[in-house]
Amino acid sequence: MAYLEQLGSEELRKRQDLANLDILTMGITFTVYSDGQGIDRAWPFDVIPRLIDASEWRVVERGLVQRMRALNAFIDDIYNDQRVVADGVFPAELLERSTNFRPECRGAKPKFGAWAHICGSDLVRGADGVFYVLEDNLRVPSGVSYVLENRAISKRAFADLFERYSIEPVDAYTDELQRLLLSLAPETCPGKPTVVVLTPGIFNSAYFEHAYLAQRMGVQLVEGTDLVVGEDDVVRMRTISGLQRVDVVYRRIDDLFLDPEVFHPDSVLGVPGLMRAWRAGNVAIANAPGAGVADDKVVYAWVPDFIRYYLGEEAILPNVPTYRCLYDDERRYVVEHIAELVVKPANESGGYGLLIGDRATGEERAAAIANIEADPRNWIAQPILQLSTVPTLCDARIEPRHVDLRPFILSGAHHYVTAGGLTRVALRKGSLIVNSSQGGGSKDTWIVSGAD
Amino acid sequence: MLLSRVADSLYWAARYLERADDTARLLWGYTEGIVDLPTSVTSSWQPLLAITGTHEPFNAKYGSDLGESAIVSFLLADSENPNSVVSCVVQARENLRSCRDVIPQFAWTVLNDLYLYALASGREGVARPTRSRFIERVRRDVERIQGIVATTMIRDAAYNFWMLGQLMERADMTTRVVGVQAAGLLGGDPLASRYAEVQWMTVLRSVSGRQMYQRATHLPIEGLAVVDFLLHNRSFPRSVQFCVDAIAEHLDWLPRSLEIRPMVGDVQSELARPVTDVNDGAELDASMDRIQVSLARLSYLILATYC
Numbered sequence: 157m158a159y160l161e162q163l164g165s166e167e168l169r170k171r172q173d174l175a176n177l178d179i180l181t182m183g184i185t186f187t188v189y190s191d192g193q194g195i196d197r198a199w200p201f202d203v204i205p206r207l208i209d210a211s212e213w214r215v216v217e218r219g220l221v222q223r224m225r226a227l228n229a230f231i232d233d234i235y236n237d238q239r240v241v242a243d244g245v246f247p248a249e250l251l252e253r254s255t256n257f258r259p260e261c262r263g264a265k266p267k268f269g270a271w272a273h274i275c276g277s278d279l280v281r282g283a284d285g286v287f288y289v290l291e292d293n294l295r296v297p298s299g300v301s302y303v304l305e306n307r308a309i310s311k312r313a314f315a316d317l318f319e320r321y322s323i324e325p326v327d328a329y330t331d332e333l334q335r336l337l338l339s340l341a342p343e344t345c346p347g348k349p350t351v352v353v354l355t356p357g358i359f360n361s362a363y364f365e366h367a368y369l370a371q372r373m374g375v376q377l378v379e380g381t382d383l384v385v386g387e388d389d390v391v392r393m394r395t396i397s398g399l400q401r402v403d404v405v406y407r408r409i410d411d412l413f414l415d416p417e418v419f420h421p422d423s424v425l426g427v428p429g430l431m432r433a434w435r436a437g438n439v440a441i442a443n444a445p446g447a448g449v450a451d452d453k454v455v456y457a458w459v460p461d462f463i464r465y466y467l468g469e470e471a472i473l474p475n476v477p478t479y480r481c482l483y484d485d486e487r488r489y490v491v492e493h494i495a496e497l498v499v500k501p502a503n504e505s506g507g508y509g510l511l512i513g514d515r516a517t518g519e520e521r522a523a524a525i526a527n528i529e530a531d532p533r534n535w536i537a538q539p540i541l542q543l544s545t546v547p548t549l550c551d552a553r554i555e556p557r558h559v560d561l562r563p564f565i566l567s568g569a570h571h572y573v574t575a576g577g578l579t580r581v582a583l584r585k586g587s588l589i590v591n592s593s594q595g596g597g598s599k600d601t602w603i604v605s606g607a608d
Numbered sequence: 609m610l611l612s613r614v615a616d617s618l619y620w621a622a623r624y625l626e627r628a629d630d631t632a633r634l635l636w637g638y639t640e641g642i643v644d645l646p647t648s649v650t651s652s653w654q655p656l657l658a659i660t661g662t663h664e665p666f667n668a669k670y671g672s673d674l675g676e677s678a679i680v681s682f683l684l685a686d687s688e689n690p691n692s693v694v695s696c697v698v699q700a701r702e703n704l705r706s707c708r709d710v711i712p713q714f715a716w717t718v719l720n721d722l723y724l725y726a727l728a729s730g731r732e733g734v735a736r737p738t739r740s741r742f743i744e745r746v747r748r749d750v751e752r753i754q755g756i757v758a759t760t761m762i763r764d765a766a767y768n769f770w771m772l773g774q775l776m777e778r779a780d781m782t783t784r785v786v787g788v789q790a791a792g793l794l795g796g797d798p799l800a801s802r803y804a805e806v807q808w809m810t811v812l813r814s815v816s817g818r819q820m821y822q823r824a825t826h827l828p829i830e831g832l833a834v835v836d837f838l839l840h841n842r843s844f845p846r847s848v849q850f851c852v853d854a855i856a857e858h859l860d861w862l863p864r865s866l867e868i869r870p871m872v873g874d875v876q877s878e879l880a881r882p883v884t885d886v887n888d889g890a891e892l893d894a895s896m897d898r899i900q901v902s903l904a905r906l907s908y909l910i911l912a913t914y915c
Contacts (some may be wrong), residue, residue, distance in 0.1 A: 376611055381613065
């Protein structure tokens, strides 16, 4: 960090300009939705990297792996014996009302007991310096391509630093992902398995990432209409040489759009019969259908209990204290203290519907309370965390800005955690919202030995 | 391995791009040709509608206004005309969007740039004084994209589909340009036939073939030789014969292409029928129609087989 300060803001500004140019020419974009129209925007990137000490990161890694082991055990249990409910650890009522529980997945036994193969967990560092887990994204988490692209950009901007310090590499991710996907192939698969990435198409906000990952792994990027499931419950893709068998589908489509035979009948994004093929064991799907049952801001509140229940361990990474509006007493607390809380819908992503109590107007608060009373299960609240800030280049000055961190965890026979992850930064002064769709940017994250 | 959907998108991206380029060339050749005609000859822009097969949508929009500005605007910049230069660029880009991982990255950048330019400046191409600037920009960018593909793309099935689309469109467009002359002869001003040479020169210009015609044939510009050159010359890259030969070669690289061979043969034999009287407009028009139909059937069979 001292070296960065020594560079001076003018030199940093120059490097930022170079980085911006790289982003434009490399075509790194994301899509924003406004008035029903998707617009491609250049990826907002802050050139000053975020530093995390390697010894601290080792603890975070262990905590994330522990969390994934417990979450996968919970999902596998929920779709099979439901011991966790029978033993009174998780309320049956919650399961019945869960919007992400898929009865169609009951009795399924994915390889290695792994359902959430790819997870992006959001971490924040509180004023006490501790990393807290904010949420676990287990459905179709995105952002990892930006981790890799950010590194590519910062390597060019700070070639001198990479020579001098030992900064842990992140490039192995796509190889690890490919190894994981290959390992998921059904036992009956002869020879080298065929893996595909299933995208909803070019209008999806994460299409850039889908194309990026497919390209890096050298596998086909397919849309629903490219796949067909036969009477024999086997998935095949349409190629110019005819139909070719597919063994593993890395899907970037939500459960409900995956298979119109089972879920939304009018979905044109999915593949009719895909669930049949999966249940017959002829194809692996990552993440497994139904894995989202544990990606729920309500279920989140029980994760420390799951770690105790399934692993007999205490959580290494703490949760943020969470009030569940489902319970009368906790809801009353939320309504009375709304000005001190962040209120979130349990099943939305991207910061939509989020209310930050101390910044909201009286009207906004009243509207939020009405929403909570109308559907309590769908809402949770957490104290407004004093998020840590890191130095960020704002115009020509270095200023503190709030950040969070999304590392990615792969789970199969083994686990893998990215060295660092996606640091998102709220570029507006004082803002806590880091989503790229709402004025957030990102930084490269460096795991270094002896960082201060 | 190539996905059928990607093969289809590449084929159409290349076709639309070629159509944009060919239409731009055609408009330019025509603009120059009309300038060469004495003002005593009533010149008509109507044959251009016949060439691009857009009579009906044009009439629906403009009715009886057959003036230069209405026709050029319709063919160059009208978003309601699916075959206008601007529409073709838009559709080429739409098709290429979903196969960006297949096409050289820089080709995409150039196309994207052309797309932004065409949307913003389509109107500019309508007025005669600024027309050449717009047309040259379209031609230059399409040639750049084709050049990038030619010099940096690996020769695999994706490349074959790209080339099939390009060649199919070029062959089709050349027959149409010959056909427009026929349309001119059919309904033209009796005075216009006196300037037949100017008209045939316009035909050559419309496919950028004037200089090469003279190098290849060492003949003055005369109808029969021009038609023979545009249909049968085996060394001019925009002749129908050249395109069909190249289509056959690209098909040879694809799996299961034996099933398509007979249809290529049909096009070849249609093309081999000699044209004897280029002054009989109806006859010439019918010959071009037959070639176009055989090309369309080949195109349909290729897509039905692979996509």
